[in-house]
Amino acid sequence: MSEETIKPQRTHLSVLPHSGKVEQLRQEVAMSNQSSNPEDRVPEAIQPTAAEVPASVEKTIEYKLLEGKVIAALSSVYDPEIPVNIYELGLIYKIDIDAEKNVNIRMTLTAPACPVAGTLPGEVEKKVEEIDEVKKATVELVWEPAWSRDLMSESALLQLGMY
Secondary structure, three states: OOOOOOOOOOOOOOOOOOOOOHHHHHHHHHHHOOOOOHHHOOOHHHOOOHHHOOHHHHHHHHHHHHHHHHHHHHOOOEOOOOOOEOOOOOOEEEEEEOOOOEEEEEEOOOOOOOOOOOOHHHHHHHHHHOOOOOOEEEEEEOOOOOOOHHHOOHHHHHHOOOO
16 A cells, blocks of 8 residues: 555544533534525524424434444453553544444454454444444454554553653
8 A cells, every 4th residue: 555545534523422512412413404605594592492403413413422322332442452442542444323223333453463353343343232222233354554553542642652
Protein backbone atom coordinates (compact mmCIF):
# COMPACT_ATOMS: atom_id res chain seq x y z
CA MET A 1 0.00 0.00 0.00
CA SER A 2 1.17 3.52 -0.69
CA GLU A 3 1.64 6.39 1.70
CA GLU A 4 -1.75 7.67 0.60
CA THR A 5 -3.57 4.75 2.21
CA ILE A 6 -6.95 5.84 3.47
CA LYS A 7 -7.16 5.73 7.24
CA PRO A 8 -10.12 3.88 8.72
CA GLN A 9 -13.05 6.05 9.66
CA ARG A 10 -13.21 6.61 13.40
CA THR A 11 -16.69 6.90 14.78
CA HIS A 12 -17.17 10.04 16.81
CA LEU A 13 -20.13 10.11 19.13
CA SER A 14 -20.98 13.47 20.60
CA VAL A 15 -23.62 12.09 22.96
CA LEU A 16 -23.17 9.03 25.14
CA PRO A 17 -26.26 7.19 26.37
CA HIS A 18 -26.57 8.68 29.86
CA SER A 19 -25.04 12.10 29.27
CA GLY A 20 -28.29 14.06 29.69
CA LYS A 21 -27.96 15.55 26.20
CA VAL A 22 -30.55 13.45 24.40
CA GLU A 23 -33.04 16.30 24.06
CA GLN A 24 -30.31 18.57 22.70
CA LEU A 25 -29.42 15.90 20.11
CA ARG A 26 -33.10 15.57 19.14
CA GLN A 27 -33.28 19.29 18.45
CA GLU A 28 -30.00 19.33 16.51
CA VAL A 29 -31.10 16.43 14.32
CA ALA A 30 -34.51 18.00 13.75
CA MET A 31 -32.90 21.28 12.75
CA SER A 32 -30.38 19.59 10.46
CA ASN A 33 -33.22 17.87 8.61
CA GLN A 34 -34.79 21.21 7.80
CA SER A 35 -33.93 23.36 4.80
CA SER A 36 -30.64 25.23 4.82
CA ASN A 37 -32.53 28.35 3.70
CA PRO A 38 -32.61 30.73 6.74
CA GLU A 39 -36.13 31.85 5.86
CA ASP A 40 -37.37 28.26 6.16
CA ARG A 41 -35.80 27.59 9.57
CA VAL A 42 -37.98 27.27 12.65
CA PRO A 43 -37.10 29.83 15.34
CA GLU A 44 -35.64 28.37 18.55
CA ALA A 45 -38.71 29.42 20.53
CA ILE A 46 -40.90 27.07 18.48
CA GLN A 47 -38.59 24.11 17.94
CA PRO A 48 -40.34 20.74 18.04
CA THR A 49 -40.82 19.00 21.37
CA ALA A 50 -39.91 15.34 21.82
CA ALA A 51 -43.51 14.34 21.03
CA GLU A 52 -43.43 16.32 17.76
CA VAL A 53 -40.11 14.96 16.48
CA PRO A 54 -40.61 12.80 13.34
CA ALA A 55 -40.11 9.04 13.66
CA SER A 56 -37.07 9.18 11.34
CA VAL A 57 -35.36 11.59 13.73
CA GLU A 58 -36.24 9.38 16.69
CA LYS A 59 -34.70 6.42 14.85
CA THR A 60 -31.52 8.43 14.24
CA ILE A 61 -31.30 9.27 17.94
CA GLU A 62 -32.02 5.66 18.88
CA TYR A 63 -29.20 4.45 16.63
CA LYS A 64 -26.76 7.07 17.96
CA LEU A 65 -27.54 5.97 21.51
CA LEU A 66 -27.09 2.32 20.55
CA GLU A 67 -23.81 3.21 18.86
CA GLY A 68 -22.71 4.80 22.12
CA LYS A 69 -23.53 1.61 24.01
CA VAL A 70 -21.57 -0.42 21.45
CA ILE A 71 -18.57 1.88 21.87
CA ALA A 72 -18.85 1.58 25.65
CA ALA A 73 -18.90 -2.23 25.32
CA LEU A 74 -15.89 -2.15 22.99
CA SER A 75 -14.10 0.09 25.47
CA SER A 76 -14.35 -2.69 28.06
CA VAL A 77 -12.34 -5.12 25.89
CA TYR A 78 -8.56 -5.06 26.23
CA ASP A 79 -5.71 -6.60 24.32
CA PRO A 80 -4.09 -8.68 27.11
CA GLU A 81 -0.61 -7.45 26.20
CA ILE A 82 -1.47 -3.73 26.12
CA PRO A 83 -3.22 -1.97 29.03
CA VAL A 84 -5.48 0.10 26.73
CA ASN A 85 -8.92 -0.85 25.41
CA ILE A 86 -9.31 -1.90 21.78
CA TYR A 87 -11.39 1.14 20.84
CA GLU A 88 -8.76 3.64 22.04
CA LEU A 89 -6.03 1.53 20.45
CA GLY A 90 -7.69 2.18 17.09
CA LEU A 91 -8.41 -1.49 16.41
CA ILE A 92 -12.05 -0.75 15.56
CA TYR A 93 -12.31 0.48 11.99
CA LYS A 94 -16.08 0.61 11.52
CA ILE A 95 -19.35 0.04 13.37
CA ASP A 96 -22.51 -0.54 11.31
CA ILE A 97 -25.96 -0.99 12.82
CA ASP A 98 -28.72 -2.16 10.50
CA ALA A 99 -32.48 -1.65 10.79
CA GLU A 100 -32.91 -4.92 12.74
CA LYS A 101 -30.20 -3.79 15.18
CA ASN A 102 -27.62 -6.28 14.00
CA VAL A 103 -24.18 -4.80 14.66
CA ASN A 104 -21.36 -5.40 12.21
CA ILE A 105 -17.89 -4.45 13.37
CA ARG A 106 -14.81 -4.22 11.18
CA MET A 107 -11.66 -4.47 13.25
CA THR A 108 -8.01 -5.39 13.08
CA LEU A 109 -5.34 -6.52 15.50
CA THR A 110 -1.96 -5.02 16.23
CA ALA A 111 -0.30 -7.78 14.18
CA PRO A 112 -1.46 -10.81 12.16
CA ALA A 113 0.45 -13.12 14.51
CA CYS A 114 -1.28 -11.62 17.58
CA PRO A 115 -1.75 -14.39 20.16
CA VAL A 116 -5.41 -13.43 20.69
CA ALA A 117 -6.34 -13.49 17.00
CA GLY A 118 -8.47 -16.58 17.58
CA THR A 119 -10.27 -15.34 20.68
CA LEU A 120 -10.52 -11.54 20.63
CA PRO A 121 -13.09 -11.25 17.79
CA GLY A 122 -15.35 -13.70 19.64
CA GLU A 123 -14.96 -11.73 22.85
CA VAL A 124 -15.92 -8.54 20.99
CA GLU A 125 -19.04 -10.21 19.56
CA LYS A 126 -20.04 -11.49 23.00
CA LYS A 127 -19.61 -8.08 24.66
CA VAL A 128 -21.70 -6.32 22.00
CA GLU A 129 -24.41 -8.99 22.09
CA GLU A 130 -24.76 -8.40 25.85
CA ILE A 131 -26.39 -5.04 24.99
CA ASP A 132 -30.16 -5.56 25.30
CA GLU A 133 -31.07 -3.80 22.04
CA VAL A 134 -28.56 -5.72 19.92
CA LYS A 135 -30.02 -8.68 18.03
CA LYS A 136 -26.70 -10.09 16.75
CA ALA A 137 -23.10 -8.94 16.53
CA THR A 138 -20.65 -9.94 13.82
CA VAL A 139 -16.96 -9.11 13.72
CA GLU A 140 -14.99 -8.98 10.49
CA LEU A 141 -11.26 -9.19 11.09
CA VAL A 142 -9.32 -7.26 8.45
CA TRP A 143 -5.63 -6.56 7.85
CA GLU A 144 -5.91 -3.65 5.41
CA PRO A 145 -5.13 -0.99 6.24
CA ALA A 146 -2.56 -2.33 8.65
CA TRP A 147 -2.79 -1.09 12.21
CA SER A 148 -0.23 1.49 13.31
CA ARG A 149 0.18 3.71 16.34
CA ASP A 150 -1.20 6.58 14.23
CA LEU A 151 -4.64 5.02 14.77
CA MET A 152 -4.39 5.30 18.56
CA SER A 153 -6.30 8.01 20.39
CA GLU A 154 -4.44 10.70 22.32
CA SER A 155 -5.65 9.07 25.51
CA ALA A 156 -4.08 5.74 24.52
CA LEU A 157 -0.82 7.42 23.57
CA LEU A 158 -0.73 9.18 26.94
CA GLN A 159 -1.55 5.98 28.85
CA LEU A 160 1.31 4.20 27.14
CA GLY A 161 3.75 7.11 27.50
CA MET A 162 4.05 7.43 23.72
CA TYR A 163 2.90 11.02 23.34
